[in-house]
Amino acid sequence: MAHNKKLKTSKITSFFKHNEKEEHDDEQPSTSKSDDVGDRPVLPEVQPEESAVEGDGASEAKDDDEADAGFDDWVSPNHPPTSSIPVVETKTQKILFQAKWYQSYPWIHYEPSLKRVLCFYCAQAEKRGLLKLAKNKEPAFVSVGFCNWKKASPRFESHQASNCHRVAKAAMSLKPEAKIDVKMDANRRQQQETAQRALMKVFKSLRFLLRQGLSFRGHTAEEGNFQQLLNVFRDDDEGLDRYLKRSISFTSPQAQEEMIQMFGADIVRTLAAQIAKDGPFGVMVDGTQDITGVEQEAICFRHVDDNLDVHEEFVGLYELPSTSGEIISKMIFDVITRLSLSTDNLRAQTYDGAANMLGQYKGCQAKVKERQPLALNFHCASHVANLIMQHAVSDCPAVRDAIQWVHELGVLFKRSGKFKGIFQDIAQDSLSDDQPVKPSTIRPLCPTRWLCRSPAILSVKDNYEPVLESLREMASSGTSESAVKANGLLDRFEKGATYLSLEMVTKPIVALEQLNRSCQSRSAIVSGMLEAVKVTRSQMMAWRTYEEFHDLFEKAVSKADELDLDPLSVPRKRNPPRRLTGTAAPFHPTSPEQHFRQQYLAFIDAIIVQMDDRYDSSQCNLAAYKVLGDMLISGKDVLAVQLAMYRQTTEAKSVQEAREAYKAMTPEVRNLFPQVATLMKLLLVCPVTSSECERSFSALRRLKTWLRSTMTQKRLNAVAVCNSHHLLLDNISLQRLVKEFAGRNEKRRKIFGF
Structure with missing residues (x-):
């Protein structure tokens, strides 16, 4: 024990x-x-x-x-x-x-x-x-x-x-056996969650195609971008694969159309809410034809936020029964109503110079002013600059002909692969470090946009010798139509007067092109445009001197000697009719420099006269704008107290300076000048150009092509809005759109569980 x-x-x-x-x-x-x-x-x-x-x-x-x-x-x-x-x-x-x-x-x-x-x-x-x-x-x-x-x-x-x-x-x-109804509910919920995830992938695919401006369907639905993009997703997603095999997958053209309209409507609602919040707004309208020849009117809105930042928003393309001023004005007010905007806030309108837009009595601007007299009308500054160059070139035959020959050279370069190859080979052999060759810029000139021609003109000038050698070789290559045309152009470009004419037009066209670009900015304002016009006019006056032309003439003579061009000479004397000269003796230039100087000065004078006439600040609408601008800068009249305080605080000398000073203020100081802020909004909301409409035309050219020519107007409008506002498209809540789409009828609610 x-x-x-x-x-x-x-x-x-x-x-x-x-x-x-x-x-x-x-x-x-x-x-x-x-x-x-x-x-x-x-x-x-x-x-x-x-x-x-x-x-x-x-x-x-x-x-x-x-x-x-x-x-x-x-x-x-x-x-x-x-x-x-x-x-x-x-x-x-x-x-x-x-x-x-x-x-x-x-x-x-x-x-x-x-x-x-x-x-x-x-x-x-x-x-x-x-x-x-x-x-x-x-x-x-x-x-x-x-x-x-x-x-x-x-x-x-x-x-x-x-x-x-x-x-x-x-x-x-061992898990307890669930009841049959519980099993069915769990299975149904699992199917709904799978369907929700699959529908989200469908919306993501649509957003990608809308953002990139790609087509949805190809020759067949299975070969289209939309279906192929879903196939990429389904390879890694068994749930999506099962969903797409169902009889009802909401990927049909009708479902796609509904989703596209949801994207477009969401963006337009966002834009409309922002425009309504900012108060005063301006409208811009311009028209063009699409690939099928249908006239498309683009409408854009200009508004200014509380921080005085300017925004120009494209809201849609519209197909009208006619392009009369009355129809276009009705379209403008219809869009304003549909966007829930107030006509009382319409303060400015900008169009091109067509009669249906600027007509004094029946033009669109007149019809708009009948309903809203406070809507100041402005002619598109870019269109005005284009018209100035067009009229000035038309008044100078030497410059007109030289520009036309540059255009014909571009046509030959584009159509003849043989000539293009000859030119590129010769240009490559003559390539030097200080003179880079850009043969790709030798192209036909735009028939309407005169201020987009300077790159082609400069390219011909910089590559004048390769152009001559290419034309000689092409002219001696045979009897084809291209050879005949090359021979004719060679005869023109071998003249020293042609090179001098290109020198005469280079500086003015580049200056007006820079003016055009400065006015196309979304943040450009009318007062800034007038200042830019003043600077450009001063530069034109500086070029209108004997010394300036003498330098151009000497450069042309030197180039003619270098390339063995026909020397500059005085044309044959021709006496004008006596009914034009009277008894006085007619003037005949005594030297080539005097003869071409006369044409050069006439060309510069035509530009200056056109600028003074088309940018005249005394015109009704520009004068009203100038009154508002002077009121802001001078600090007197109606808003005496606030304007005097603002003037003392900022000492601004232009609308742009006053705007920058306001943006730099703290919110407490800004609250001292509410009327001044409203006045600056009225000044800034006036569109300088209709370039935003032109940008929408570029999107239209990308979207409605020969392969997509059957696109309906409703679909085109939604696709164009989504493609133009890709940042807003990226910020759309897909979850919200998915719930909205799935909740539109009882059948969808059962499938997706919303």
């Missing part, structure tokens, strides 16, 4: 790793009268020693929460710190719960309400009634709890190998 007691003591000491000296063999722990035979230690009635319960506040709070939780609240075994588990005391030692048991027996669950451990699987299975077939259930691990740490290891081992534990673990691993 004594021998057995010594073995038990040795086992306990080695297991718990006590450092204390072993006690006598006859010392035994006290027992309790529980169902765990007679070996269960008695739980202490007092708190453990201070060393066993010390810990931070977080651990204590966690223990309190665990004590409040019932067993049904646990989803996994509770493994608290061993310091929170009560200590078993015997007469000679204290037996602690060992942390390593958590790893060896992960099913151990400490139940705070019992202050004992249970088998998590057995206890849970018992509560669910899953242990009816189990044999030898142990209450200590099922319901009562176990706390005899002295015999913990053997009891844990025996329980883990018991039939009850195996049955409980197997029963808990």
Whole structure:
């Protein structure tokens, strides 16, 4: 008996790793009268020693929460710190719960309400009634709890190998069979979520094609960009692949059209809300023909935000039954009404110089002013600059002919591959570091845009020698039509007068082209345009001197000698009719320089006269604008108080300076000048050009091609708006559009679950 007691003591000491000296063999722990035979230690009635319960506040709070939780609240075994588990005391030692048991027996669950451990699987299975077939259930691990740490290891081992534990673990691993209606709801919801994700991919594909201006359908629907883009997505998305195989996938042309209209309408609503918020606005209208010959009228709005930043927005293309001023004016007011804008805020209108737009009585501007007299009318500054150059060239025969020959050379270069090859070879041989060759710029001149011709003229001038050699070789290559044309052009370009005429036109056309570009900016204002015109006119006056022409003439003579061109000479004398000269003797130039100087000065004078006439600030609308500008700068008249304060604060000398000064102010200082801000908005909202409409024509040319000529007007309008406002298109919430599309009828709501 004594021998057995010594073995038990040795086992306990080695297991718990006590450092204390072993006690006598006859010392035994006290027992309790529980169902765990007679070996269960008695739980202490007092708190453990201070060393066993010390810990931070977080651990204590966690223990309190665990004590409040019932067993049904646990989803996994509770493994608290061993310091929170009560200590078993015997007469000679204290037996602690060992942390390593958590790893060896992960099913151990400490139940705070019992202050004992249970088998998590057995206890849970018992509560669910899953242990009816189990044999030898142990209450200590099922319901009562176990706390005899002295015999913990053997009891844990025996329980883990018991039939009850195996049955409980197997029963808990089986998920309860769901009801049929629950299964159907879960399956339906899964299908709806898959359909939602697939519809999102469809919208993303549409947005990409709209942004890039690409076609949706090809020769067949399967070969189109839209279907091929979805095929790229479906390779990595099984849900999308299953969705697209359904009979109803909302990828038909009708569904595409509806989605495209949603994108376009969302952008237009955003633009309309911003225009309405900013108050005063101006309107720009211009027309062009699409690839099928249909007249398309583009309408754009100009508005100024609270920070005095100018915005020009394209809102659509419209097909009209006629292009009369009355019809176009009705279209303008119809668009204003559809965008929920107020006609009272219309303050400016800008068009080209066509009679149907600027007619004094029946033009569009006159019809608009009948309903809104405060809408000032401005002739497009870019169109005016183009007309100035056109009339000036027409008044100078030498310049007119030289430009026409440059155009004919461009036509030959474009149509004859043989001539193009000859020119490129010769130009490459004569290539030097200080004179780069740009044969690609030798092209036909634009028949209407005169201020886009300078690159072609400069290219011919810079490559004059290669042009002559190419024409000579082409003219001697045979009797084809291209050879005949090359021979005729060679005769023209071999004259020194042709080169001098190109020199005469170069500087003026470049200056007017720069004026045109400066006015095309979206932030350009009328006062700034008038200042730019004044600077350009001053430059023209500086070029109208004998010294300036003498330099041009000497340069042309030097070039003629270098290239062996026909020398400059005075043409044959011709006396004008006496009815024009009277009795006075007619004037005849005595030298080539005098003769060509007369034409040069007439050309510059024509430009100056046209600028004075077409940019006349005394015109009705420009005069009204000038009054507003002078009011802002001078600081007097109607807004005396605020304007005087603003003038004293900023000392601005132009509308642009006043605008920049206002933008630099803090919000508190800005609030001192609300009327000044309104006045500046009225000045800034006046469009300088209708270039925004021209930009929409570029988009129209990209979108409606020969391959897409059957596009309807409604679709064209939406596609053009999306392509022109790609930043707004990128910021559209696809989730919102998907919900709107899916919620439009009951059938869609069932499919997508919205």
